[in-house]
Amino acid sequence: MFAVITFDREPLRVEDLPAGIVQWTQSVGGFATIGLILFFLVALPRWRPQDYAAVPGWLKTFFLSCCGLSALFYIAAGIGFLTSGADEPDPEKFVLTTPNLLLTLAGACSILAAGLPFILNLFRERFRRIYALAKLSFKEAIRRRVIYAFSGMLLVFLFASWFIPSWHKDQVRTYVGVVFLAMNALLLFTAALLSSFSIPSDIKQQTIHTIVTKPVERFEIVLGRFFGFLALMTLVLVAMTGISLLYVLRGIHPEAAAESLKARVPYYGDLLFENTDDPRKGTNVGREWEYRDYITRPMPGQPAQTARWDFVNLPASLANRPEVRCEYTFDVYRTTKGEEGKDVYCTFRFYSWRFRKGDDEAFRKEREERGKGLIEGSAEEIALNNELAEKYGFFERDSRPVTDYRTLSLTIPGGLIKNALQADPERESELKLLGPVPAPLQCRVTCDSYTQYVGMAKRDLYFRLDEREGSDRVRFAINFFKGAFGLWLQMALIIGLAVVLSTYLNGVISLLITMILFFGGLGREFVAEVAVGKNEGGGPLEAMVRITRRELSGASFSESTSISDQIVSGTDEAFRWVVRRIIDVIPDVDRFEMSNYVAEGFDISWTQMGLSGLLLFAYLAPWFVLAFYLMRWREIASST
Amino acid sequence: MTHEVIVETRKLTKIYRDFWGRQKKTALRALNIEIRKGEIFGLLGPNGSGKTTTIKLLLGLLFPTEGEAFLFGKPAADVSKNERIGYLPEESYLYRFLNAEETLDFYGRLFDLPPRVRETRAQELIEKVGLKNDRKRKLREYSKGMRQRIGLAQALINDPDLVILDEPTSGLDPLGARWMKNLIVELRNLGKTVIMCSHRLEDVQDVCDRIAILNEGELQAYGEVKTLLQDVNRVELRASEIQLTEQLRRDLEEVLARHGGRIDTVGHPTTTLEDYFLRIVEESKRHPGRRYQPGSEKETIKPAVQSDAITERR
Incomplete structure (x- = not known):
């Protein structure tokens, strides 16, 4: 209901890449190790001497060395974990300890051993053949008319918002929500349907016999199918996005346009609270959704509860502007009846890291003296604000209104940013003596209304890096297509999964497993909570026992002394161990969801798009290696 | 015909197993054959004798349980050998949503042929297989005979040295079958090696130089058609410009009796x-x-x- 992005977890960041790579190596390495064990136990005993002789000597040496090293590193890591007594690493909080490093090295060796034949095969692949197979898939989908049927249905869905009432201010959100939901449902299902049945149908109808008897590497069939369907669905998506955009842009209410028809580029700080029980939390007002923390105006004599945003990496571009726009969207929680038409008020104070005690008083005094007679918002007033903010490293806006469901804004002088960005070794050394140096810029918000609470989260206050005010159709349109990129990633995920699974399974089973994995991915956060035992009510067995005992809360069974409770707890722990092993098979679909940015009028950064693309690649790459082996070892003619 | 060996199998064996690795059926047992350059080689046998299994093993569509197969000196599993092979499956398993030109263009691309070569060969082959007027029609609209023709065209798109044909005349009318057999002979005359698998014995007898007869996965006979079919205990005499009379019959009996033989049948020869x-x-x-x-x-x-x-x- 706000022009604000709400996140249950932080978006992807470039600085998380190294930890991500380590985690990926461990996780994919684990699966590669399972594959290698299966190879040694099941496949190798069936090899004939000539099969073994056909493998080049250097490849055998490399493969066996990698396997040996992997085994050694796994043993060392196991000993490391046992001796250090460290718990199994939490998948959500990664720390690179020595056993973890050994685990990573073991994983890397297994990946090399399992991946080298795949990589060598890539050099034998030819673009022209992959292109031919992709073109075939493209034509097949078009000439079988599947795509027309679904596109027709999609057009009907696009107009669903005609029948969905919405508040005029939410018009853009509603329209964007509906078109993305419609595109999501139909395009993803079409993609899954097309790609699940293509290879099984080729095998069933034996058309694949005329392909694999040509000089075609079998993995080229997988790539050809993948790229063919992806190209087709991309064209459909681009066309549908264009139509949807025209649909969204026509007849937008001015208020909705001002609220969401734009692509804000926000710069966020980190939120902390002062004068509350916990600096990471404000007051809990009892709302079921614990996304926001609340502050209120204390009774006289009590310290003022303050929400503080620390802006650490201030962009230098902001310093060159006369005014910097700061937007905020807070939630109001009233404990007493308010006055009709009257808002709740907050005061915003901005401090540079060079601020000294008393600078605020000096600022106010000089501002009052020199600002007499100046018209608010005039060039002279802005110049004065800039000068004083740069001089004192302080600025404030008193009694700003906070209205439910509305994004409000204020401006601060660019001089304040200039002050914050200036080097000041003397002040820095002074501050270091007192403790940690504060963030270059801090924004402190206090509530001015008694008995009323104002709720806020990290992303409820931000500076606008873009300068454009009001609605901006061009940037919105670009952002709309960026939002469709998220859908494209989901499509690529589904097509990739379905094509890979269909190299071994029949069409129906491939489709089912693809959908299970995808929908499992939508609930991956919950699965991750279950895997580490963070969910309420314990594991599945504990939850079941609690239901039979009619005790919905209480101490965890693991802390109980009862033997039956211990057995239940142990069983759940074994279940969690299994879930932790398989959780990486589930795609992190939430990372590819970008339509909420478009709906709320926030820009989707190129970095975020790149990182999401990288995440998809990292997820699909092991699946494609699996497809390579499944196709290579499959007796194409035996299943007919 | 030279004696250069194009295809060689050494104790080639295929045992089908179930999911648990239990033996289901021995489709082919220790097959040893050699196929020479420039010959038409026929694989004969009743249904389930192992003919198609042999072809699939040669093409790498199945993996041998034991033994080896070499084509052009390369193992059957080597993809690069397919550069020199053309394959026509029993049913013409082609993409029915494509037309003849698109079909040949698609398979030409799989051979990585340059666009101009692809186009020229496609036109030549479409003309050769008699589908010039139907080249824009989708394959789903083709009759069985037409599909077999376009199937043969796709098998020849790379100008292969070895053509493998699985039941090439199956489902064709006598005209189509004759056309196919003529084409097989023409391929041999162009120096190509042809392996055909059929249970239509007259087709094999018509065109094949050498044959292998399989039954229940075992090689039963192997050699030149002429030699295998020759009955050395009987003599066939054909004469022209003479009427079959009682006197002629008695004279012949007398001559044959002098050489210790006798007449089995005397009559006018029939055509097929x-x-x-x-x-x-x-x-x-x-x-x-x-x-x-x-x-x-x-x-x-x-x-x-x-x-x-x-x-x-x-």
């Missing part, structure tokens, strides 16, 4: 039904409106005009 059928169709084309008259079946059947490749061989 296929030749007769083709001649009738040919004549009906030459004389439109001609129809069957009662009693005409008693007319003397003259030997077929020896104008095509197959009858020339006889």
Whole structure:
């Protein structure tokens, strides 16, 4: 209901890449190790001497060395974990300890051993053949008319918002929500349907016999199918996005346009609270959704509860502007009846890291003296604000209104940013003596209304890096297509999964497993909570026992002394161990969801798009290696 | 024909197993054969004898349980060998949503042929297989014979040295079958090696130089057709410009008796039904409106005009 992005977890960041790579190596390495064990136990005993002789000597040496090293590193890591007594690493909080490093090295060796034949095969692949197979898939989908049927249905869905009432201010959100939901449902299902049945149908109808008897590497069939369907669905998506955009842009209410028809580029700080029980939390007002923390105006004599945003990496571009726009969207929680038409008020104070005690008083005094007679918002007033903010490293806006469901804004002088960005070794050394140096810029918000609470989260206050005010159709349109990129990633995920699974399974089973994995991915956060035992009510067995005992809360069974409770707890722990092993098979679909940015009028950064693309690649790459082996070892003619 | 070996199998064995690795059926047992350059080699046998399994093993569509197969000196599993092979499956398993030109263009791309070569070969082959007027029609609209023709065209798109044909005349009418057999002979005349697998014995006898007969996965006979079919204990004599009379029969019996032999049968030679059928169709084309008259079946059947490749061989 706000022009604000709400996140249950932080978006992807470039600085998380190294930890991500380590985690990926461990996780994919684990699966590669399972594959290698299966190879040694099941496949190798069936090899004939000539099969073994056909493998080049250097490849055998490399493969066996990698396997040996992997085994050694796994043993060392196991000993490391046992001796250090460290718990199994939490998948959500990664720390690179020595056993973890050994685990990573073991994983890397297994990946090399399992991946080298795949990589060598890539050099034998030819673009022209992959292109031919992709073109075939493209034509097949078009000439079988599947795509027309679904596109027709999609057009009907696009107009669903005609029948969905919405508040005029939410018009853009509603329209964007509906078109993305419609595109999501139909395009993803079409993609899954097309790609699940293509290879099984080729095998069933034996058309694949005329392909694999040509000089075609079998993995080229997988790539050809993948790229063919992806190209087709991309064209459909681009066309549908264009139509949807025209649909969204026509007849937008001015208020909705001002609220969401734009692509804000926000710069966020980190939120902390002062004068509350916990600096990471404000007051809990009892709302079921614990996304926001609340502050209120204390009774006289009590310290003022303050929400503080620390802006650490201030962009230098902001310093060159006369005014910097700061937007905020807070939630109001009233404990007493308010006055009709009257808002709740907050005061915003901005401090540079060079601020000294008393600078605020000096600022106010000089501002009052020199600002007499100046018209608010005039060039002279802005110049004065800039000068004083740069001089004192302080600025404030008193009694700003906070209205439910509305994004409000204020401006601060660019001089304040200039002050914050200036080097000041003397002040820095002074501050270091007192403790940690504060963030270059801090924004402190206090509530001015008694008995009323104002709720806020990290992303409820931000500076606008873009300068454009009001609605901006061009940037919105670009952002709309960026939002469709998220859908494209989901499509690529589904097509990739379905094509890979269909190299071994029949069409129906491939489709089912693809959908299970995808929908499992939508609930991956919950699965991750279950895997580490963070969910309420314990594991599945504990939850079941609690239901039979009619005790919905209480101490965890693991802390109980009862033997039956211990057995239940142990069983759940074994279940969690299994879930932790398989959780990486589930795609992190939430990372590819970008339509909420478009709906709320926030820009989707190129970095975020790149990182999401990288995440998809990292997820699909092991699946494609699996497809390579499944196709290579499959007796194409035996299943007919 | 040279004696250069193009295909060689050494104790080639295929045992089908179930999911748990239990033996289900031995489809082929220790097959040792050699196929030479420039010959037409026939694989014969009843249904389930292992003919198609052998072809699939040669093409790498199945993996051998034991033994090896080499084509052009490379193992059957080597993808690069396919550069020199053309394969026509039993049913023409092609993409029915493509037309003839698109089909050949697609398979040409799989051979990484340059666009100009692809286009030229496609046009030549479409003309060769007689589909010039139907080249824009989707394959789903083709008759079985037309699909077999386009199937053969795709097998020849790379100008292969070895052509493998699985039941090439299956489902074709006599005209189509004759056309196919002529083409096989023409391929051999161009220096290509042809392996064909069929249970239509007359087709194999018509075109093959050498054959292998399989039964229940075992090789039962292997060698040149002429040698295998020759009955050395019997003599066939054909004579022309003479009437079959009682006197002639007695004279022949006397001569043969002097050499310790006897007459089994004496009579007028008959042509094959296929030749007769083709001649009738040919004549009906030459004389439109001609129809069957009662009693005409008693007319003397003259030997077929020896104008095509197959009858020339006889």
